Amino acid sequence: MNKVNQVKEQIHRLKEQINHHNYRYHVLDSPEISDAEYDQLVCELKQLEEEYPYFLTPDSPTQRVGAAPVEAFGVVEHPYPLLSLGNAFSEKELANWYTRTLRMLDDEQVDLVCEHKIDGLAVALIYVDGKLVTGATRGDGFRGENITQNLRTIRSVPLSVSRDAPARFEVRGEVFLPVAGFHRLNQERAREGQPTFANPRNAAAGSVRQLNPRITARRPLDIYIYMLGYAEGKAVPDTHWDRLEYLKSLGFKVNPHNARFKSIKEVEDYYQRWINNRESLPYEADGVVVKVNSVTRQEQLGSVGHEPRWAIAYKFPAVEATTRLKEIAISVGRTGTLNPYAILEPVKVGGVTIKQAALHNEDDVRRKDIREGDWVTVRRAGEVIPEVVGPIVSKRIGKEKEYNLLEKIFDKKKGRPACPVCGAEVIRPEGEAMYYCINTACPAQVQHGIELFVARGVMDIRGIGESLSSTLLNEGFIHDVADLYSLKEKRDALMQLEKMGEKSVDNLLAAIEVSKNRSLARLILALGIRHVGGEMAQLLASEFEDLDDLKNSSSERLLEIEGVGPKIAESITKFFAQPENLKIMEKLRTAGVWPKRTPTEAAELPLAGMEFVITGRLEAFSREVAQERVKGLGGTAKDNVTRNTNYLVVGEDPGGGKLSRAGALGTRQLTEEEFLALLEEKRRQ
Numbered sequence: 001m002n003k004v005n006q007v008k009e010q011i012h013r014l015k016e017q018i019n020h021h022n023y024r025y026h027v028l029d030s031p032e033i034s035d036a037e038y039d040q041l042v043c044e045l046k047q048l049e050e051e052y053p054y055f056l057t058p059d060s061p062t063q064r065v066g067a068a069p070v071e072a073f074g075v076v077e078h079p080y081p082l083l084s085l086g087n088a089f090s091e092k093e094l095a096n097w098y099t100r101t102l103r104m105l106d107d108e109q110v111d112l113v114c115e116h117k118i119d120g121l122a123v124a125l126i127y128v129d130g131k132l133v134t135g136a137t138r139g140d141g142f143r144g145e146n147i148t149q150n151l152r153t154i155r156s157v158p159l160s161v162s163r164d165a166p167a168r169f170e171v172r173g174e175v176f177l178p179v180a181g182f183h184r185l186n187q188e189r190a191r192e193g194q195p196t197f198a199n200p201r202n203a204a205a206g207s208v209r210q211l212n213p214r215i216t217a218r219r220p221l222d223i224y225i226y227m228l229g230y231a232e233g234k235a236v237p238d239t240h241w242d243r244l245e246y247l248k249s250l251g252f253k254v255n256p257h258n259a260r261f262k263s264i265k266e267v268e269d270y271y272q273r274w275i276n277n278r279e280s281l282p283y284e285a286d287g288v289v290v291k292v293n294s295v296t297r298q299e300q301l302g303s304v305g306h307e308p309r310w311a312i313a314y315k316f317p318a319v320e321a322t323t324r325l326k327e328i329a330i331s332v333g334r335t336g337t338l339n340p341y342a343i344l345e346p347v348k349v350g351g352v353t354i355k356q357a358a359l360h361n362e363d364d365v366r367r368k369d370i371r372e373g374d375w376v377t378v379r380r381a382g383e384v385i386p387e388v389v390g391p392i393v394s395k396r397i398g399k400e401k402e403y404n405l406l407e408k409i410f411d412k413k414k415g416r417p418a419c420p421v422c423g424a425e426v427i428r429p430e431g432e433a434m435y436y437c438i439n440t441a442c443p444a445q446v447q448h449g450i451e452l453f454v455a456r457g458v459m460d461i462r463g464i465g466e467s468l469s470s471t472l473l474n475e476g477f478i479h480d481v482a483d484l485y486s487l488k489e490k491r492d493a494l495m496q497l498e499k500m501g502e503k504s505v506d507n508l509l510a511a512i513e514v515s516k517n518r519s520l521a522r523l524i525l526a527l528g529i530r531h532v533g534g535e536m537a538q539l540l541a542s543e544f545e546d547l548d549d550l551k552n553s554s555s556e557r558l559l560e561i562e563g564v565g566p567k568i569a570e571s572i573t574k575f576f577a578q579p580e581n582l583k584i585m586e587k588l589r590t591a592g593v594w595p596k597r598t599p600t601e602a603a604e605l606p607l608a609g610m611e612f613v614i615t616g617r618l619e620a621f622s623r624e625v626a627q628e629r630v631k632g633l634g635g636t637a638k639d640n641v642t643r644n645t646n647y648l649v650v651g652e653d654p655g656g657g658k659l660s661r662a663g664a665l666g667t668r669q670l671t672e673e674e675f676l677a678l679l680e681e682k683r684r685q
């Protein structure tokens with residue numbers, strides 16, 4: 001085949017692929033590839049079409065915004081098409097966009113607005129004489145689906161607005177399912193034996209595009225309005241920012257994290273800040289949308305195809321990809337849990353190649369019906385270990401193997417399932433989803449225990465990584481965490497180890513010595529008691545004098561502590577009932593690792609001692625989430641204003657009682673904005 005025919009063939013193939021994925025994404029709400037991979041295909045096609053323009057046809061998927069609407073809903077024509085956005089994947093691409101924009105405007109600077117690009121579903125809402133009359137999906141940009149009845153069920157969509165509003169206007173926004181609601185929905189579906197959604201976006205789209213609005217109504221959907229489409233019969237502000245403020249005043253929900261900037265440097269900072277913090281958001285965001293603020297300037301810039309020149313999506317590094325799952329293997333965790341994990345065909349996610357991913361537990365694998373040989377979606381978000389989201393069932397060829405843990409660890413010689421590391425017996429406690437190796441001396445358990453003990457934020461002993469801890473264990477230098485403190489007696493022998501010169505041994509011993517002074521909270525955390533994480537360790541350290549005091553406390557006393565439930569109390573009691581653990585404690589005491597509660601212990605967290613009460617609706621998150629944030633920073637959240645209340649956070653439609661009581665007591669009041677700023681400031685401390 002000659003070159004031109006080859007290109008033609010390639011374009012044809014790409015078009016077919018993209019059309020197929022468009023259909024899966026927009027119509028079936030069940031994609032087979034990640035957004036990043038989809039973008040990649042479109043990018044390839046665009047490049048070819050640019051290079052060989054005579055192959056560019058009007059029906060090319062690069063020439064339209066989404067998929068055609070589903071007939072069953074009825075069609076809504078968009079008088080002004082709903083545009084899509086061009087992407088920038090690097091600082092350089094963003095800078096290029098900005099330079100081009102300035103050049104076209106023949107200017108040196110232009111004001112910009114940054115918003116989160118929420119991963120949901122674009123909708124248009126039309127209001128006539130103050131009433132919501134039509135709600136539609138984007139569809140192909142020109143014609144969308146009429147989903148008015150469904151959108152009416154979303155509580156943050158105003159059904160009517162002030163009569164002062166323009167006689168007829170359209171707003172556009174993103175409907176989404178908060179991450180917490182998404183997990184709840186999937187759990188519920190799994191319990192009912194229904195297929196789960198791959199991500200919040202699919203769940204939101206699947207919920208909104210329901211022929212039965214009652215189903216939509218049961219889903220905890222939310223919306224952020226991100227622009228005014230058009231307005232008739234009344235003048236509206238002439239910048240994007242002021243329009244959003246105006247829409248807010250009409251009762252629309254606008255993202256409080258939106259920000260206005262005067263330079264591209266500030267945009268870059270905003271983007272970096274949110275890359276690092278995006279996990280803390282209640283919704284999924286896949287980038288930052290950067291928009292030219294002045295509407296006149298926007299009109300001057302216009303659009304190319306279906307992408308405006310006045311806005312761009314600055315994408316966060318991808319978090320999802322698809323690949324083949326080669327095998328399900330089993331590792332032994334710190335508490336003896338047998339954890340299935342996936343061995344993958346290596347795949348790049350956000351610039352990092354991943355070969356393994358977590359599968360959580362037995363039930364999870366079964367529930368998601370993940371099989372060996374399956375094509376799967378994997379996800380790597382923030383610092384978390386990559387996880388397998390679920391299989392792509394449509395790609396099965398029939399050769400995939402269902403997974404069974406007991407079969408995998410069955411030891412033929414012993415005639416029973418056995419721990420894959422030490423061969424000990426395996427049990428599954430009633431009501432639990434995990435199997436456990438019963439041997440607390442199992443090398444895998446001990447090694448993970450050491451890794452936790454030395455970790456940053458715990459006893460913080462630099463210089464002991466995975467490989468040294470396993471050497472120390474295997475060579476018999478240590479048998480448990482407390483033995484670390486007697487390593488100084490083995491200085492000479494340590495120097496004989498591979499890669500351990502005099503200097504690194506001395507550094508290590510010094511680091512171990514320094515760690516003796518860590519706080520009680522850190523030591524409690526370092527013990528690795530099940531269900532006792534960082535926050536719980538802090539709480540316990542503020543209640544108990546030292547490890548003896550904690551050890552001797554009865555379940556009753558533990559349960560009296562606010563925040564300690566039966567599960568945690570039982571786990572603590574069990575921990576101190578085990579002779580091996582008591583032996584470790586004694587060794588620690590002898591070594592001088594015996595911190596006492598310090599008066600500052602409770603005050604280690606930035607909001608310690610601060611009591612908050614929240615009244616009214618908050619825009620950024622639900623009251624429960626707000627309370628969690630406060631607690632996460634060491635503060636307390638109460639329901640009623642008392643003398644002890646430090647701050648009353650006042651949301652929309654606040655309760656009159658709390659307000660007047662706070663007024664009478666002179667309690668400091670915070671607007672939502674001030675509250676968010678305070679959290680942000682404290683979080684940085």
Ligand code: IVH
Nearest residue numbers: 083084085115116117118122174226289308
């Ligand atoms: S502005 C012309 N702002 O991203 C401007 N879009 O690829 C078009 N999206 O269809 C949209 N958050 O579904 C805009 N703050 C935001 C957004 C946002 C999410 C989605 C929207 C749109 C797609 C563009």
